[in-house]
Amino acid sequence: xxxxxxxxxxxxxxxxxxxxxxxxxxxxxxxxxxxxxxxxxxxxxxxxxxxxxxxxxxxxxxxxxxxxxxxxxxxxxxxxxxxxxxxxxxxxxxxxxxxxxxxxxxxxxxxxxxxxxxxxxxxxxxxxxxxxxxxxxxxxxxxxxxxxxxxxxxxxxxxxxxxxxxxxxxxxxxxxxxxxxxxxxxxxxxxxxxxxxxxxxxxxxxxxxxxxxxxxxxxxxxxxxxxxxxxxxxxxxxxxxxxxxxxxxxxxxxxxxxxxxxxxxxxxxxxxxxxxxxxxxxxxxxxxxxxxxxxxxxxxxxxxxxxxxxxxxxxxxxxxxxxxxxxxxxxxxxxxxxxxxxxxxxxxxxxxxxxxxxxxxxxxxxxxxxxxxxxxxxxxxxxxxxxxxxxxxxxxxxxxxxxxxxxxxxxxx
Numbered sequence: 001x002x003x004x005x006x007x008x009x010x011x012x013x014x015x016x017x018x019x020x021x022x023x024x025x026x027x028x029x030x031x032x033x034x035x036x037x038x039x040x041x042x043x044x045x046x047x048x049x050x051x052x053x054x055x056x057x058x059x060x061x062x063x064x065x066x067x068x069x070x071x072x073x074x075x076x077x078x079x080x081x082x083x084x085x086x087x088x089x090x091x092x093x094x095x096x097x098x099x100x101x102x103x104x105x106x107x108x109x110x111x112x113x114x115x116x117x118x119x120x121x122x123x124x125x126x127x128x129x130x131x132x133x134x135x136x137x138x139x140x141x142x143x144x145x146x147x148x149x150x151x152x153x154x155x156x157x158x159x160x161x162x163x164x165x166x167x168x169x170x171x172x173x174x175x176x177x178x179x180x181x182x183x184x185x186x187x188x189x190x191x192x193x194x195x196x197x198x199x200x201x202x203x204x205x206x207x208x209x210x211x212x213x214x215x216x217x218x219x220x221x222x223x224x225x226x227x228x229x230x231x232x233x234x235x236x237x238x239x240x241x242x243x244x245x246x247x248x249x250x251x252x253x254x255x256x257x258x259x260x261x262x263x264x265x266x267x268x269x270x271x272x273x274x275x276x277x278x279x280x281x282x283x284x285x286x287x288x289x290x291x292x293x294x295x296x297x298x299x300x301x302x303x304x305x306x307x308x309x310x311x312x313x314x315x316x317x318x319x320x321x322x323x324x325x326x327x328x329x330x331x332x333x334x335x336x337x338x339x340x341x342x343x344x345x346x347x348x349x350x351x352x353x354x355x356x357x358x359x360x361x362x363x364x365x366x367x368x369x370x371x372x373x374x375x376x377x378x379x380x381x382x383x384x385x386x387x388x389x390x391x392x393x394x395x396x397x398x399x400x401x402x403x404x405x406x407x408x409x410x411x412x413x
Contacts (some may be wrong), residue, residue, distance in 0.1 A: 008405040011136045016287050017373030018406035043063045043145040048136045049079025062217045067143035068100040079138040084128035084370035085331040089178035092324040098129035102142040105386045109402035130331030134403050149205040152264040163193025167374050170322045173199050184245040185318040188309040196252045219262035241314030280344045289340040291321030292365040300363030303366035311352045315341035332368045377412040400411040
């Protein structure tokens with residue numbers, strides 16, 4: 001199949017765009033889902049690429065281990081996490097998923113399997129982590145897990161009345177293990193960027209309330225909800241989003257600012273609502289996610305939020321995070337702030353996203369390919385000069401003849 005060209009591996013389908021849709025064929029990796037070995041001294045897990053992160057947690061959290069880095073859903077595969085070099089709420093401290101990958105086995109176009117790490121076949125490793133599956137098929141990986149003493153997170157919520165104060169909270173909480181903010185993207189004027197900044201820390205067994213100490217990894221079993229049908233077009237509009245944001249802001253301000261939250265609720269609130277994407281209707285949604293360098297973040301974020309508020313196309317979910325250092329050769333993060341916004345698909349949305357692209361470029365930012373569905377090749381290269389080096393590497397290795405996605409063809413990678 002690979003010899004016919006245009007193949008890309010696909011995990012559990014959690015990328016928001018076309019990065020895991022093969023130009024000619026798609027390899028479904030979900031049956032490569034075995035966990036092969038675990039070292040309880042180092043926390044190193046060897047597993048096939050199709051293992052889902054939630055299965056890793058279900059297996060190893062009761063033994064006192066948790067992923068070092070996790071995105072906002074536990075339904076991603078390890079292969080997908082490596083290919084997109086995903087990030088979480090702790091990038092400012094720990095970096096992205098690739099920082100905790102010891103090695104990967106990658107199958108090339110000739111069917112040969114190459115083990116790659118920071119010491120062995122280092123170029124292949126560096127390009128594959130964050131390489132969007134365009135360097136070969138990741139078959140197996142060795143990842144490190146973090147030791148934890150419970151399944152609980154101590155969450156502190158700070159209400160910031162505007163963007164400047166929200167960023168001050170992030171900077172003052174730079175030592176916190178996790179930090180993330182919900183942003184009211186409809187607010188404008190003096191309230192532009194008002195946010196709820198939530199920090200989090202793993203709770204030690206002895207820090208738990210007495211009733212939890214005998215079973216520190218036991219957390220409440222949750223009943224998953226589901227959205228049974230696509231919502232009518234237009235249900236998410238400026239009025240409904242404004243009403244939701246105002247309600248959420250007021251409720252959170254009244255709520256306790258220090259809470260004990262189970263791991264599932266803290267990291268994966270959307271996973272509790274199966275098919276949540278149906279609230280955007282049959283046409284679905286687009287997510288915009290960029291990162292802006294630290295020096296231009298304040299001005300760039302203000303411009304992005306002002307443009308969004310002025311458009312009246314409120315995002316149902318707007319998330320702000322602080323990024324730290326990044327070592328990946330083609331990975332998304334850079335030191336600064338990343339903003340993610342969801343919009344229902346419409347002609348007006350595409351026009352707004354073009355304007356948000358331009359603001360990002362004006363402030364030296366770049367875009368997250370795992371969330372992209374509509375960037376142009378020109379915009380990508382204006383934002384990220386590394387794209388040309390990535391493209392050259394693929395051409396010189398003939399990888400472009402074997403591995404391609406709809407996204408790589410659109411972006412001329």
